[in-house]
Amino acid sequence: MTILKLILRWIAHPGDFALDTARPFLHQLLVTRLGLPELAFTVVCMLIIGVIMLTFVSLSAFWLIYMERKVCAYFQQRVGPNRVGPFGLLQTIADALKLMQKEDLIPAKADRPIFLIAPVLAMTATFMVLAVIPFDKNLIVTDLNIGVLYITAVSGLGVLSILMAGWASANKYPLLGGMRSAAHIISYVLSPALPVLSVVLFTGTLSTQKIVEAQAGGWNLLAMGPMGVVAALVFLTASTAEINRAPFDLPEAESELTAGFSTEYSGMRFSMFYLAEFINMFIVSAMFAVLFLGGWQPLVIHLPLVHLTLGPWGGFLPGWAWFLAKTYAVIFVLMWFRWTFPRVRVDQLMKLEWKILLPISFANLALVAVMVALSMPKA
């Protein structure tokens, strides 16, 4: 009975379990019993965390691809994958196995080193971002004090991988796709950064974990007033564009550029781009949840007239469940976008960014600054 309770508590607070039980146990085993140096202990800890994260990434990518196809199917009044495994759940595994059996083709004229590095960079850049995503209180790989800046910087590396893939393929379609996407992504690096800045200004910290903690009294979406809503909308639009999802999926507009930058990639190399894209979708949605929806905090709605707190109830669901629920809600919205809006033209895309989103987000940032300044006590 006690063991069952213990296991339940571990499931509810995996972060506490890792810090209070697993870590000291491992430390005793490695350092006290086997007499290994502290450094070895640290490395083993990192290895374990890394392997857990890798598993999580693979599983959630598989799940996201399945979810995408199912959601898409229901939007089109189809059933979607339903043959392989129960409810077609194993469809993605089957697809992955199929991709693994594909011959690894590299064009003879390709710029070989760059061609080989591009998918590695795409995957690594997305994987590195996951290190600062707070899944729960204590459940974060490393709480960098420059968290959001780090995310902005590292996810910006993704554009390089697309540009490299486009260039190295020595083919006109990927080159045009890569060029287009470079213009597209560098434009849309700015607009997500400014709403992030307004949240940073409001909470006064760059650390992702502290931003979530600051929302204990209410989500930023509402706590920042109308500016919060505007910032959230700009962030959502711009990050949809930043991760190349429809209606902004110009880099791989298949009717114009075949498969865009990934035309010449086959088998596993192609699937790395594909995986990175889905992990990016997870990251963007997680960022949205962290910045505006209170991350792992339970539902707290704090408005002038309405005050709704799930304080005592909030503990009913563990923090990571709140976080994942919010993240997947945003992911669903992103998939919804895809089947609702037609693809925009390149000139419309640029107009949206430079003439609409950028001025709006600048004005919004200024308004948030004024609001924070007014709310501060006179020195």
Place this chain on the structure above:
Amino acid sequence: MLNYGYVAFFLFFGVVFVAGGLAASFFIRPRNPSAVKSSIYECGVEPVGGAWMQFHVGTYMIALIFVVFEVETAFLFPWATVFRALGRPMLALTEMGIFLGILALGLAYAWRKGALEWL
């Protein structure tokens, strides 16, 4: 420092992930290279000329403006972080107001000159 150790480790793990995937598929994928297979895809037509040629990069101006605004965002990050901690909101507001005002003028200028149009 340990925090950034994790970052370095994740960099390493990202590479391991890709290498692992490629290694796993290495054992089950066929290898029958041929000249036709290693030519590039151009809808089944013999490719005409190479891909690495000069062509109009319609994004040149956009790239220039981007650099300006991206650097400016980098300047905004420390400002936003210490805004509350500084304790002098009016000073911070005025200074950033001047900074943003100049940038807004720049954007307006680029807009008037038509640099934001896609050609």
